[in-house]
Amino acid sequence: MVNPIKIGGVETFSTVDFPDKIAAVVFMQGCPWRCPFCHNAVLQDINASDNFIWEKFVEFLESRKKVLDGVVFSGGEPLVQDGLEKAIEQVKAMGFQIGLHTGGYRPKHFEKVLPLVDWVGFDIKAPLEEKRYQKAVGINLNLDDVKASLNMLLKSGKDFECRTTCDPRILSIADVAEIGQELSDLGVKKYFLQKYRPIESDKTTSDADCEQFFLDRNLLDELKNKFSVFDIRK
Ligand code: SF4
Incomplete structure (x- = not known):
């Protein structure tokens, strides 16, 4: 049987990737973006060879x-x-709940997949302004696609969170506050900040640079007030 999806890796037991659930995680191969803070660069190339067989995972x-x-x-x-979509349908039919991690690329595809999904972790990379977003994802994306996906998610009534990796090479404390304001204005209820851990090629960013976001009381208080759920992931 032909694999419905190309898999770059799997995690067979995770308590941190799907809130309040014990889950397996499928790391799908391919990403159109080139975020400078990416720890999954091996997954970016859609043409990389298949490491896992879908049927074995099933x-x-x-x-x-x-x-x-x-x-x-x-x-x-x-x-x-x-x-x-096909892969999700197969797993859902087995009785599993479905989580999806996405940056909202391809809203037309998101529209088809969303009804099948129980929870979404939606990455917000930068303030919602095209040039700044392009810097964070490393390519000239059309930000309207991300916005369309986020709006769709908001309207769907599905459980979801937004999260931002605080890479000090890309974002300032003021940028993160701005993202928080934008998301809160849109009606997002759950927001998480993730600590950037320097990638191997980044020899200049210190731990203090990465920590600055989480030591800023004004920023944290502001975000706590804006969301029903707000937290930090280090
Ligand atoms: S969205 Fe960015 S961080 Fe995520 S896999 Fe793609 S390049 Fe890496």
């Missing part, structure tokens, strides 16, 4: 029905692959 899931609550489709960027 067999594994069969044996874990009593242990796992859900399956998270992560990346890379899962919306790159047309087979995502």
